[in-house]
Amino acid sequence: MTQSTYPRSTIEFLIREGNVQVLLLKAGELHGHFCPFLALGVRAGLIAMRALGVQENPGMEDVVAILECNNCFSDGVQVVTGCTFGNNALIYRDVGKTAFTLARRDGTAVRVALRAEFVESFRSRLPEEANALFRKIVQEHEEATPEERARLTELWTEASFRQLELPEEEVFTVQHLRIEVPPRSRIFASVRCAICGESVMETRARIRDGQPVCIPCARDAHYRLDGYGISVEG
Numbered sequence: 001m002t003q004s005t006y007p008r009s010t011i012e013f014l015i016r017e018g019n020v021q022v023l024l025l026k027a028g029e030l031h032g033h034f035c036p037f038l039a040l041g042v043r044a045g046l047i048a049m050r051a052l053g054v055q056e057n058p059g060m061e062d063v064v065a066i067l068e069c070n071n072c073f074s075d076g077v078q079v080v081t082g083c084t085f086g087n088n089a090l091i092y093r094d095v096g097k098t099a100f101t102l103a104r105r106d107g108t109a110v111r112v113a114l115r116a117e118f119v120e121s122f123r124s125r126l127p128e129e130a131n132a133l134f135r136k137i138v139q140e141h142e143e144a145t146p147e148e149r150a151r152l153t154e155l156w157t158e159a160s161f162r163q164l165e166l167p168e169e170e171v172f173t174v175q176h177l178r179i180e181v182p183p184r185s186r187i188f189a190s191v192r193c194a195i196c197g198e199s200v201m202e203t204r205a206r207i208r209d210g211q212p213v214c215i216p217c218a219r220d221a222h223y224r225l226d227g228y229g230i231s232v233e234g
């Protein structure tokens with residue numbers, strides 16, 4: 001297949017070649033910046049794709065990724081595996097572990113997780129300047145000069161590419177397992193909200209006075225995924 005009909009041909013070529021540096025460049029296009037956990041997600045994705053022998057993933061749920069976190073790692077996994085939030089091949093479990101499982105429909109699967117020792121010693125292996133700027137700008141959301149922001153970007157980019165060189169067995173645990181894969185997604189009909197007039201997936205509409213109404217118009221509770229995990233809103 002050519003690039004014009006198969007958009008993942010370059011990424012899958014890079015996976016076959018084991019070209020983790022260029023895969024990280026690709027992941028950066030989605031993620032917006034280079035950071036260590038993006039790099040670790042790219043590595044984890046590559047390990048799982050190779051261990052499960054996935055040559056091609058056109059995003060039709062024949063292969064699914066079950067993610068256990070929504071941090072920077074997740075974007076590396078999405079780019080390399082091709083299992084994404086939008087193609088329904090990404091299944092999110094809100095358990096807060098930097099880990100994911102790549103599975104085929106028949107349940108054969110590979111789980112890749114960061115080792116606890118690696119996570120615990122992670123900050124101490126970064127330059128102190130990078131840690132200090134990270135605390136100030138990202139963690140505490142404090143005011144920073146453009147020079148400080150540029151310096152953090154530079155240090156973080158270096159740290160990101162350095163993650164690619166660490167021995168795999170120091171960073172990850174890799175397990176082959178058999179799992180129950182959730183069913184394929186369905187296409188649901190849409191209905192029109194009687195209040196705002198927007199189209200809404202039938203299974204998400206509420207009935208008010210016998211009419212379908214969307215959740216915001218019904219002011220009904222629903223789940224929300226954000227940087228704190230999944231919570232109920234409303």
Ligand SMILES: [Zn+2]
Pocket residue numbers: 031033034035037038072
């Ligand atoms: Zn990031």
Ligand SMILES: [Zn+2]
Pocket residue numbers: 193194195196197198213214215216217218
């Ligand atoms: Zn509405």
